Amino acid sequence: xxxxxxxxxDPTLLGAFWVTVQLTVLSAVGSLIxxxxxxxxxxxxxxxxxxxxxxYVNVVRNIPLTVIIVFTSLGLANIFGVTMGTEDxxxxxxxxxxxxxxxxxxxxxxxxxxxxxxxxxxxxxxxARAIGLSFSQVLRLVVLPQAFRSVIGPLANVLIALTKxxxxxxxxxxxxxxxxxxxxxxNEAQTLLIGAIFALGFVVLxxxxxxxxxxLSKRLAVKR
Amino acid sequence: xTSVLYDAPGPRAKxxxxxxxxxxxxxxxLLLWWVWxxxxxxxxxxxxxxxxxxxxxxxxxxxxxxxxxxxKAAALSMVIALPLGAIxxxxxxxxxxxxxxxxxxxxxxxxxIPVLLLMLFANEFYVRSTGIPSxxxxxxxxxxxxxxxxxxxxxxxxxxxxxxxxKGQSEAAMAIGLRKSQTMSGILLPQAVTAMLPAIVxxxxxxxxxxxxGGVMIGFTELLNTRSTLAANYANVIPxxxxxxxIFVVLNxxxxxxxxxxxxxxxxxxxxxxxxxxxxxxxxxxAAEVGGTYGTGAGxxx
Numbered sequence: 001x002x003x004x005x006x007x008x009x010d011p012t013l014l015g016a017f018w019v020t021v022q023l024t025v026l027s028a029v030g031s032l033i034x035x036x037x038x039x040x041x042x043x044x045x046x047x048x049x050x051x052x053x054x055x056y057v058n059v060v061r062n063i064p065l066t067v068i069i070v071f072t073s074l075g076l077a078n079i080f081g082v083t084m085g086t087e088d089x090x091x092x093x094x095x096x097x098x099x100x101x102x103x104x105x106x107x108x109x110x111x112x113x114x115x116x117x118x119x120x121x122x123x124x125x126x127x128a129r130a131i132g133l134s135f136s137q138v139l140r141l142v143v144l145p146q147a148f149r150s151v152i153g154p155l156a157n158v159l160i161a162l163t164k165x166x167x168x169x170x171x172x173x174x175x176x177x178x179x180x181x182x183x184x185x186x187n188e189a190q191t192l193l194i195g196a197i198f199a200l201g202f203v204v205l206x207x208x209x210x211x212x213x214x215x216l217s218k219r220l221a222v223k224r
Numbered sequence: 225x226t227s228v229l230y231d232a233p234g235p236r237a238k239x240x241x242x243x244x245x246x247x248x249x250x251x252x253x254l255l256l257w258w259v260w261x262x263x264x265x266x267x268x269x270x271x272x273x274x275x276x277x278x279x280x281x282x283x284x285x286x287x288x289x290x291x292x293x294x295x296k297a298a299a300l301s302m303v304i305a306l307p308l309g310a311i312x313x314x315x316x317x318x319x320x321x322x323x324x325x326x327x328x329x330x331x332x333x334x335x336x337i338p339v340l341l342l343m344l345f346a347n348e349f350y351v352r353s354t355g356i357p358s359x360x361x362x363x364x365x366x367x368x369x370x371x372x373x374x375x376x377x378x379x380x381x382x383x384x385x386x387x388x389x390x391k392g393q394s395e396a397a398m399a400i401g402l403r404k405s406q407t408m409s410g411i412l413l414p415q416a417v418t419a420m421l422p423a424i425v426x427x428x429x430x431x432x433x434x435x436x437x438g439g440v441m442i443g444f445t446e447l448l449n450t451r452s453t454l455a456a457n458y459a460n461v462i463p464x465x466x467x468x469x470x471i472f473v474v475l476n477x478x479x480x481x482x483x484x485x486x487x488x489x490x491x492x493x494x495x496x497x498x499x500x501x502x503x504x505x506x507x508x509x510x511a512a513e514v515g516g517t518y519g520t521g522a523g524x525x526x
Contacts, residue, residue, distance in 0.1 A: 045229075045230045045233060046241050048245045048249060049244070058477070059473055062433075062472060062475075062476035063469050063472050064432075064433035064436035064437075064448070064472060065436075066433075066436035066437050066440055066448060067436055067469060074461055074465070075461060075462055075465055079263075079268060079462055080259075080262050080266075129230070129231055135230040138229055138230070164336075164339075165338070167338040167341065168340065168437065170340065170441065171437075171441060178338065178340050178344065178441075181341060182344050182441065185344060185345065185348045191348050191349060195341070195345040199336075199341060202336060202338060203333070203336045207336065
C-alpha cells in the first residue's frame with residue numbers, strides 16, 4: 001500500500017517535510033527580526049519611519065503571498081538579477097522563497113507586536129520616562145519585554161500560519177511538501193492515502209507548536 | 225498611544241530626530257534609486273511596456289476577466305462556507321458529546337491543513353471521480369479548497385460570536401420557555417451574526433488572497449494567472465506585477481475599510497448588546513481564547 005513512497009527519492013517524503021521545516025524556521029527567525037524592527041519604526045518618534053512602517057504593513061498585508069513569492073522569482077531574480085549569492089537554481093528558489101515569506105510574514109508579526117505594546121499599561125512607560133530613560137531604552141528594557149510575553153499567543157498563530165504558508169513556495173519550484181504531494185497525487189492511484197499522509201504531516205507539524213506555545217503563553221503571561 | 229513612549233522632543237531630541245530622518249530618507253532613496261536604475265537598465269520603464277494598461281484591450285482581454293474570476297471564486301466560497309461554518313460552529317457548542325466532538329475534530333483538522341493541499345486534493349479528486357469538464361474544474365477545485373478551510377475558520381468565528389453575547393440573553397430565552405433550538409435560531413444567532421459581520425468581511429480578504437494560489441498551481445484563470453498571459457504577450461513582467469499588486473491592494477483595502485466602518489457603526493448602535501467581534505479578531509482566533517482550554521491553535525489565517 002505504501003510501496004509507491006520508495007519511488008520518490010528526490011526528495012523523499014521526509015526530505016520534503018524537512019524542507020518545509022527549514023523554510024518555516026528560517027522565515028520565522030527572519031520575520032521576527034524584521035517584524036520587530038517594523039513595529040519599533042511604527043511607534044518611533046521619527047515621523048518618516050512611522051510613515052514607512054505603516055505604509056509597508058498596509059501594502060504588504062493586502063497583497064496575496066502567492067503574488068509576492070512568484071514575484072521574487074520572475075521579478076527579483078530574473079529582472080533585477082538578485083541571485084541570493086548562489087548559482088544553483090534549487091538553492092536560489094529556496095532562498096527567494098524565504099525572502100518572500102519574511103517580507104510577508106513580518107507585516108503580521110509587526111501588527112501582533114504593536115498590539116502587544118498597546119497592552120502594556122501606560123504607567124510602565126511613564127515611569128520609565130520619569131527615571132530618564134531614552135526612547136530606545138524605554139522600548140528595549142521596559143515595554144518590549146512585557147509586550148513580547150503578552151503576544152506569544154498571537155505570534156504562535158502567525159507561526160502556525162507561516163508553517164502552512166510555506167506550501168506557497170511550491171509555486172516557484174521549491175521541493176517542499178506541497179510540490180511533492182502534487183507530483184505524487186498526479187502519478188499515483190491512491191489519491192486519498194496521499195492526501196491523508198500529507199495532511200497528517202502538517203497536523204504533526206502544527207499541533208505540537210500550537211499546544212506548546214499555548215502553554216508557554218499562559219505560563220509567561222504578565223499577571224496584572 | 226505611541227506618544228506615551230517618548231516625551232515631547234526638546235532641542236537635542238529634535239536634532240537627533242532630524243538626523244535619523246535624514247539617514248533613513250537617504251537609505252530609502254538609495255533603495256528606490258537602485259530599483260529605478262535596474263528597471264531602466266532592463267528596459268522595464270519603457271513606455272511601450274506600460275502603454276497596454278492605457279488601452280482597453282489589456283483590461284478587457286486579461287485583467288478584468290481575471291479579476292472577475294477572482295471575485296467569483298471568493299464570493300462563491302464565502303456564500304457556501306458561511307452556512308457550513310455556522311452549522312459546524314453551533315454543532316461544536318452542542319450539549320451532546322457525539323455531536324460536539326466530531327464537529328470539533330473536523331474544524332481543527334481543516335484549520336491545520338494548508339489551503340493549497342486541499343485545492344490540489346480537490347482538483348485530483350474531480351479529475352478521477354467526477355465528470356466536471358476540464359475548463360471548469362479549476363474553479364470547482366479552488367472553491368472546494370477555500371470552502372473546506374474557511375468553513376472551519378468561520379465555525380470558530382460563529383462560536384466566538386455566540387460566546388461574546390451576554391449570558392442574560394440565553395437565560396432570558398430559557399426563562400420564557402424557549403427550546404434550545406429556538407433560543408439559538410431566534411435569540412442568539414441573529415445577534416451573533418451582527419456581532420460577527422466585521423470579522424466575516426475581513427475573512428473575505430483572506431479568501432481573495434488565497435484564490436491566487438489556484439492560479440499558479442491548478443491553472444485557475446484568476447488575476448495572477450491572466451497576468452502571466454498578459455506579460456507573455458507584451459513582455460512587461462514588472463509593470464504587470466505592479467498593476468496586479470495595486471489591484472489587489474485597492475480591492476483588499478476597500479474590504480478592510482468596509483469591515484472597520486461596520487465595526488465602528490455596530491459599536492455605536494444602541495440596539496445591539498454591545499458585543500462586536502472586531503475585524504482584527506479573526507487573526508488571533510484561537511481555541512485557547514474561545515474555549516478556555518488549549519486548542520490546537522491552528523488559527524491565524526493570514
